[in-house]
Amino acid sequence: MQCQECGKRQATLHFTKIINGEKTELHICESCARERGELIPGTASGFSIHNLLSGLLDFDAAANGVKPPQLRCENCGMTYSQFSKLGKFGCSQCYKHFADRLEPLLKRVHGNTVHVGKIPKRAGGRVKTKREIDRLKKEMQGKIEREDFETAARLRDQIRELEREIGS
Amino acid sequence: MANHTFSEQALSPWMRKPGPDTDVVLSSRIRIARNLRSFPFPLMATPEQAEGALEQLLGVAESGRLSGLGEMPAYRLSEMTELEKLVLVEKHLISPALAGQSRSGALILGPDENISIMINEEDHLRIQCLYPGFQIREAWEFASKIDDIFEEGVDYAFDEKYGYLTSCPTNVGTGIRASVMMHLPALALTGQINRILTAVTQVGLAVRGLYGEGSEATGNLFQVSNQLTLGLSESEIIDNLYSVARQIIAHEKAARERLLAESRPRVEDRILRSYGILKYANIIDSKEASQRLSDVRLGLHLGLLTDVSQETLNELLVSTQPGFLQQHHGEALSAEQRDMTRARTIRSRLANEA
Numbered sequence: 391m392q393c394q395e396c397g398k399r400q401a402t403l404h405f406t407k408i409i410n411g412e413k414t415e416l417h418i419c420e421s422c423a424r425e426r427g428e429l430i431p432g433t434a435s436g437f438s439i440h441n442l443l444s445g446l447l448d449f450d451a452a453a454n455g456v457k458p459p460q461l462r463c464e465n466c467g468m469t470y471s472q473f474s475k476l477g478k479f480g481c482s483q484c485y486k487h488f489a490d491r492l493e494p495l496l497k498r499v500h501g502n503t504v505h506v507g508k509i510p511k512r513a514g515g516r517v518k519t520k521r522e523i524d525r526l527k528k529e530m531q532g533k534i535e536r537e538d539f540e541t542a543a544r545l546r547d548q549i550r551e552l553e554r555e556i557g558s
Numbered sequence: 559m560a561n562h563t564f565s566e567q568a569l570s571p572w573m574r575k576p577g578p579d580t581d582v583v584l585s586s587r588i589r590i591a592r593n594l595r596s597f598p599f600p601l602m603a604t605p606e607q608a609e610g611a612l613e614q615l616l617g618v619a620e621s622g623r624l625s626g627l628g629e630m631p632a633y634r635l636s637e638m639t640e641l642e643k644l645v646l647v648e649k650h651l652i653s654p655a656l657a658g659q660s661r662s663g664a665l666i667l668g669p670d671e672n673i674s675i676m677i678n679e680e681d682h683l684r685i686q687c688l689y690p691g692f693q694i695r696e697a698w699e700f701a702s703k704i705d706d707i708f709e710e711g712v713d714y715a716f717d718e719k720y721g722y723l724t725s726c727p728t729n730v731g732t733g734i735r736a737s738v739m740m741h742l743p744a745l746a747l748t749g750q751i752n753r754i755l756t757a758v759t760q761v762g763l764a765v766r767g768l769y770g771e772g773s774e775a776t777g778n779l780f781q782v783s784n785q786l787t788l789g790l791s792e793s794e795i796i797d798n799l800y801s802v803a804r805q806i807i808a809h810e811k812a813a814r815e816r817l818l819a820e821s822r823p824r825v826e827d828r829i830l831r832s833y834g835i836l837k838y839a840n841i842i843d844s845k846e847a848s849q850r851l852s853d854v855r856l857g858l859h860l861g862l863l864t865d866v867s868q869e870t871l872n873e874l875l876v877s878t879q880p881g882f883l884q885q886h887h888g889e890a891l892s893a894e895q896r897d898m899t900r901a902r903t904i905r906s907r908l909a910n911e912a
Contacts (some may be wrong), residue, residue: 395893421845422893466598473793478680480602480716482723485730492727496720499728502789505721507732508702510709517718
């Protein structure tokens with residue numbers, strides 16, 4: 391069958407639309423379908439990153455032959471199997487509820503599991519202080535190695551002060 | 559909707575501005591993904607929750623916090639026609655996902671269309687900044703500023719360990735996607751393109767076509783972007799992309815010089831033939847049009863063709879897309895009508911130029 395749009399190529403996509411009992415059929419080739427874009431359902435995106443990702447998510451279970459326990463996010467109600475099908479989280483709490491299974495996934499996707507970039511000014515105050523403490527600790531270690539104990543002691547006090555601030 | 563300027567002009571005002579390395583890099587883009595802490599992501603939100611997130615974010619725009627950036631009108635996707643959405647996608651101002659399936663989706667558009675802020679796409683908030691030419695660092699600084707403004711007004715979903723939380727785990731951490739749109743005809747003609755693009759994917763970058771994920775590379779246009787978002791800082795991500803893109807630019811320029819030195823008559827013939835076809839064709843499909851426009855663009859940058867400007871070529875890149883053709887024609891077109899309208903658009907634009 392030839393494509394109804396261009397009349398040149400073979401029609402590979404076939405749609406049947408029924409509105410109020412009135413039936414219309416559409417036979418179209420892929421390149422015309424792409425040109426028509428989202429006017430046709432199901433052709434907007436082919437194989438996407440999410441398909442690939444959901445393959446990765448079930449990797450462990452598939453490899454071990456173990457059925458994973460049904461995890462569920464208490465906040466938004468998304469189940470882990472839903473997540474592994476869609477490749478998308480339902481809410482920010484999903485990251486907590488699926489934490490156990492998250493580490494290997496993030497490692498596989500990003501090669502890393504810890505954020506080191508920008509920190510929001512208001513929500514990230516604590517993280518900023520923590521990073522500052524880490525930085526000061528490193529500096530203090532350097533001073534100790536160079537036997538500059540006076541500066542090291544001053545840095546130690548600064549660290550204590552910051553640690554008290556965030557209550558750790 | 560009162561204002562439709564975005565669907566009248568094919569070329570966004572920001573694309574008319576000069577930029578560095580525009581002979582290879584058409585544009586640089588940063589996209590930042592953010593979410594609100596107290597609402598489920600758009601995927602799982604109820605209609606009321608999606609509307610609530612929308613109102614909070616629009617509230618920031620209406621609070622006047624963004625006023626330093628110029629006039630920033632907001633449009634609800636539900637008030638747009640399908641064709642208007644398609645035009646916005648073709649101009650890279652919204653994603654196909656926002657145009658297609660979002661509930662309570664909205665767009666806040668900057669004065670030069672260089673800022674486009676999408677609400678309720680895959681994430682609650684997506685800030686996008688576009689710059690002409692190779693200005694990826696500038697684009698990041700600007701986008702980061704807008705991010706700071708939103709953070710003053712709303713609570714972001716942020717985790718001490720994982721960073722900014724996003725709906726898709728491929729965006730978590732920094733939530734940024736930095737990309738440059740490159741025109742690489744000489745690398746394609748000399749058969750080096752695949753080797754280079756394979757190398758690019760091995761250093762954590764992705765290569766896509768003109769319209770992002772899943773789109774085919776036509777007209778020798780390639781979008782190079784970062785793949786990783788977690789475990790690297792924003793400046794590391796951008797520096798990495800910057801230095802790789804720098805090298806691709808150098809390779810492309812070297813290949814162009816070699817083409818001129820070694821096979822000038824044949825290259826010149828190819829370019830002038832394409833120019834002739836664009837000037838006189840009566841029917842042209844989008845694939846052929848983008849290939850011919852690529853040849854002409856190469857001719858312009860090699861100094862072999864002077865009767866057409868880069869601005870015109872940039873404009874034709876958008877105005878020959880299906881959505882834009884139909885928007886301008888005022889009705890849906892069949893495939894053949896579309897190919898004829900496309901040919902007419904190109905003919906008259908090039909005739910104006912001479």
